[in-house]
Amino acid sequence: MDLNVALLAPIFIIQLILMVVALVDISRIHATKGPKWAWVLVIIFVNTIGPIIYFIFGRKND
């Protein structure tokens, strides 16, 4: 069991880092493409790929 936790921990850590960074960024950013609350839902509920989709398509680069 301990081995399984050790093996799978990196996946959860990666997902956690991506989610936290995306949420911190969305709280600071002025405006996103499309409504902010929708992006928050995407970031929280779509595993791994959600934060990345936000970083690619959601941020307004100015």
Next chain:
Amino acid sequence: MMQSLRALLYKEWLDIVRSYKLLWMPLLFIFLGISDPLTNYYMEDIFNAVGNMPEGFSMTFPDMTAETILLASTNQFQSIGLSVLVATTASMISRERQNGQGILLYVRPVSTVQIFLSKWIVASALAIFSSLVGYAASLYYTILLYGTVDAVGAIQMMATYSLWLMIVCAICLLCSAAFSTAVAICVAIVCVPIGVMVDQLFGTYWHYSPYKLATYGAEFLTKTSTYFMATCMLSISILIVCIVLGIFFTKKNRQRVKSEADR
């Protein structure tokens, strides 16, 4: 000359730091790299948990060797990794041109060669760094769960993949220099991730194509492909052509943007 290139490289570096690319791109490749060794390792448990198998049902799984796992990781990079890479890289020049940032850069006395090369160097450095950490994570899990692989072969595999990523970045930037963002992303997606798919479907009929670089790279773990050197040479010439064409289109659009601003 060198100073302005350094300034441009610094500008691109700031861009990938501020847009968090430097953080999420390596994380994505690590995720893709470790997903295959782990899913194959837990395949039996996954089937038991969700499969709803009848009593006494047994299924034999093919014996996964370390080499097949690394090839599977390479295929993950080739599909999801490349699509994401293309979507971000193919807007690097056109976005600047469209939102007006470009004009601030274009009126300065920096050469177009430097503008293009600075973007290409930073984009491919980020892509190569991401793929290297991804491969490192995949190798770590593969060696842990399936046994060792040939160290020289692994280094050759990563070097070959780096060359492929340089070509991908050059193609994306060429599209970005020539077309508007939306068109550039479409053309680049057709050229790179869909091109890889087509090559995987029909690729048995030819041996020399840059799309095969990643496969030949993964083959280094077991043997040296006879077609590798010629493919490598062909790929390098395609890379050079893409860079030259990219510089040409950047120059053309730079003049157009400048003349529009003068009016």
